[in-house]
Amino acid sequence: MSSRVAGLGGAPPTGADSRWTRTVHPVHWIRQMAQDPTSVAGRQVMLFAVYAVSQLMFLVPGVTADDLITVLVAGALMVLTTAAALLVDWEARSPRAAIVIPVASMVAVGLLRTGTGGATSLFSILLLLAAVSLGAEPGRAPVVIGVPLLVVIYLLPAASDPGALANGQWVRVIFTPLAVGLAILLVNEWTSRLRARLRIVEHLQQRQAELLTRAQERSAAAQEATERLRTSQERLRESDDQMRSIIDAVTEQSIIGTDLTGRIDVFNAGAEKLLGYTAAEMLGRGYITDLHIREELRQARIDEQAKPPAEEASARMDRGLPADLETLVANARRGEALVREWRKIRADGSTVPVLVAATPRYGPEHRIEGFLFVATDMTHAHEQAALKDQFVNLISHELRTPLSSIVGYLELIGDDPDAPLSATQQRHLATVERNADRLLRLVGDLLFAAQVQSGRFHLDRRTVEIGAVVRAALDTAAPGAAAKSLELTSSCDPCVIRLTADPVRLGQAVDNLLSNAVKFSRVGGQVLVRVTVETPRRELPRVRVSITDAGVGIPADELPNLFSHFFRSSTATRKAIPGVGLGLSITKAIAIAHGGDVEVSSVAGEGTTFSVWLPAEDLATEDVLPEPVDPDAETAVDRPARA
Structure with a gap:
């Protein structure tokens, strides 16, 4: 039916083709003729x-x-x-x-x-x-x-x-x-x-x-979008107000936010309490670098340059920022959090030690639009650490004196020709001497750990031949390896490597790693010690000592805690392997003191590789294999002091 007549009369008649007929109604005729x-x-x-x-x-x-x-x-x-x-x-x-x-x-x-x-x-x-x-x-x-x-x-x-x-x-x-x-x-x-x-x-x-119709639809869509935008803005405003109230409620931690240039735009009550500045003084006016010691930032940049190539290249990304700010946010710019201890400057000019977590701030499109610095006052923690160090130092000294006397008298008893001991007495005396030496070494480790934490241990640098250090460590580990039927092997490339280092502390580090490899290896296994020289691009040469075992391995989730004081892996405690958890932390401290580091890779159930690398400014090498060292002869390296 035509659009001009549809709906102007009654229903179309049934039984006929609706295309041919329309409803007979006077109103319909009038309307049609009018239209x-x-x-x-x-x-x-x-x-x-x-x-x-x-x-x-x-x-x-x-x-x-x-x-x-x-x-x-x-x-x-x-x-x-x-x-x-x-x-x-x-x-x-x-x-x-x-x-x-x-x-x-x-x-x-x-x-x-x-x-x-x-x-x-x-x-x-x-x-x-x-x-x-x-x-x-x-x-x-x-x-x-x-x-x-x-x-x-x-x-x-x-x-x-x-x-x-x-x-x-x-x-x-x-x-x-x-x-x-x-x-x-x-x-x-x-x-x-x-x-x-x-x-x-x-x-x-x-x-x-x-x-x-399209305009009405677009107008309706625009109104709907406007309403959604208004709702989103209200929610964002509510969320922002809620977040600000939460940040302001945190009074024991300093929370400081900045834009990409380091200008401060968030300064909570905790920051006011810790640093003595008011938010009005800092917001939009102060910069995060103004709160840091310039010399400390400069030293941090120097430390960054000593990293391995991949890390160093990432840490020195050129962002067009001031060097001091780049030092603080290099990790955050890569989307990573950086937790590090700094000293911040208070309003009165004094400094306070803080543990700072620097993280990126993301915008709506997940782009970094600033940085967030959450700082915790470490003054009390440092005081507690100092008291603990004093206590450990005191106890160690108090234990060391009687232990030295005991060891001395044991030697006198064993060497007295006027009163020779029977075979049974000699075995008992050997057991006492062995445990006294073990206790004396433990006291020495505790003292050294205390020195490491306080930063008071000294390096006696001299020219050292790395091969001699490794051979001395192999000689020391040989009895323990023989007891477990382990095969100790070593390789070098080149074979004579000389650099400037503390031979006693370096020997102590290699001893610790090799001792752990022997302790954690299965009976009849193999331990490989490899010495190599690396020459990274645009870096000083480095000497790397790697020790690989085929032992029980270390779970991946425990690797980050491996170098903490007194930490022992679950495999060590489960298998009742002796130790107190100081060897690896001491080894890492020795490597860092030399400008190097310790790296570890491990697969649980398959084995572990520890690597100590040291920078070598005055490296000297020779492709000559040294003569085998007589285990009974005096080595070229003095062993770490045990007393």
């Missing part, structure tokens, strides 16, 4: 109205019908044609099929003209109206059909009265249809152009409606 008077139904109703009014002419005296039957047939045809125009949905069927209506109307008017006198009929003018209605149909068919149809209509009177063409009436039969045909052509052209314009207008209206 589109050029439609088939609209034109037909107007023509029918004129036709009906013209029938009143029969009431005028002297106006009669020559052929009443023809007049009645014409009226019936006009009524049926009008009914068909109103009841049939011609546009749904085919717009071109609607030409039947004006053609039938012309036939009805032609019959009326024939029945009322033909050429002298008063109703001939109605033919012009019917022809105009026909010309309003689309296409050129109205012109093609209209002119011949008019000729036929003008010839109808001659069918009953041959004399109707007398006196030049045949000229009218030809000329009048041509003139009316020209009128049909003009009307057809005008209505075609009007339809084209209407189509353009309808297209523009449709486009306007689409644009309006």
Whole structure:
């Protein structure tokens, strides 16, 4: 059903094709003609109205019908044609099929003209109206059909009265249809152009409606996005307020936030309490580097340059920042947290030791937009550590004196020629001496650990041949390795390596690592000691001593704690391997004091490799294998003091 008539009457009748019929309702007709008077139904109703009014002419005296039957047939045809125009949905069927209506109307008017006198009929003018209605149909068919149809209509009177063409009436039969045909052509052209314009207008209206709908949709989407943005802003504001209240509630830790240039934009109550500055003094004015000691930052940069190549290259990334700020945030710029102890400057000029965790601050697009520094006052911790060191130092000294006396008297008892001991007594005395030596070494380790923590131990640097240090360590570990049927092997490249180091402390470090390798190796296994020289790019040469065992290994989650004081791995405690957990921490302290470090790699159940590397400024090497060292002969390296 046409969009112009849908919903204007009742439901469409059932049992018929809805394309052909529409609801008969007066309101529907009125609305349709008001909306589109050029439609088939609209034109037909107007023509029918004129036709009906013209029938009143029969009431005028002297106006009669020559052929009443023809007049009645014409009226019936006009009524049926009008009914068909109103009841049939011609546009749904085919717009071109609607030409039947004006053609039938012309036939009805032609019959009326024939029945009322033909050429002298008063109703001939109605033919012009019917022809105009026909010309309003689309296409050129109205012109093609209209002119011949008019000729036929003008010839109808001659069918009953041959004399109707007398006196030049045949000229009218030809000329009048041509003139009316020209009128049909003009009307057809005008209505075609009007339809084209209407189509353009309808297209523009449709486009306007689409644009309006799209604009409304976009407006609704924009309003929704605005509402979401407003809600997000409110939530962000609430979250920011909540975060600020949480930060301000932290009074025992200093929380300082900065932008990418180091300018302070967060300064909590804990920072005010720790440093003595107010937030008003620091926010937007102060820089994080103003709170640090310049010399301490400079020394940190020097330490960074001594790292292995990969770490050193990452630590010195050129970010276009001041060197002091880059020292503080190098790790944070890589998205990593850096926990390190610094000394910060208070408002009164004094300094306070703090443990600082520096982390990056990310923006909405997960880009670093600043840094966060959380600092904890370490003053009390340092005081506790100092008291502990004093206690350990005191106890160690108090134990060392009687132990030295005990060891001395044991040697006197064993060497007294006037009172020789029996074999049983000698075994007992050897056990006592062994445990006394073990206790004396433990006391020595405790003293050295205390010196390491306080930073008071001294290095006696001299020229050292690394091969001699390794051979001495192998000699020391040989009895323990023999007891477990272990194979001790070593390799060197080059074989003679000399550098400046403390031979006693370096020998102690290698002893500790080799002793651990023997203790943690399975019976019948192998321990490999390898000495190499590395030359990193743009770095000083380095000497590396690696000790590899095929023992029980170390769980990966325990590796970060491996060099802590008194830490023992779960494999050591589970297998009851003797030790107190000081050897590795002492070894690492010795390596760091030399400017190097200790590295470890391990797979639980397969084995472990410890590597000590030292920078060698005055390295000297020879590709000559030294003569084997007699285990009973005096080595070139003094052993660490045990007393």
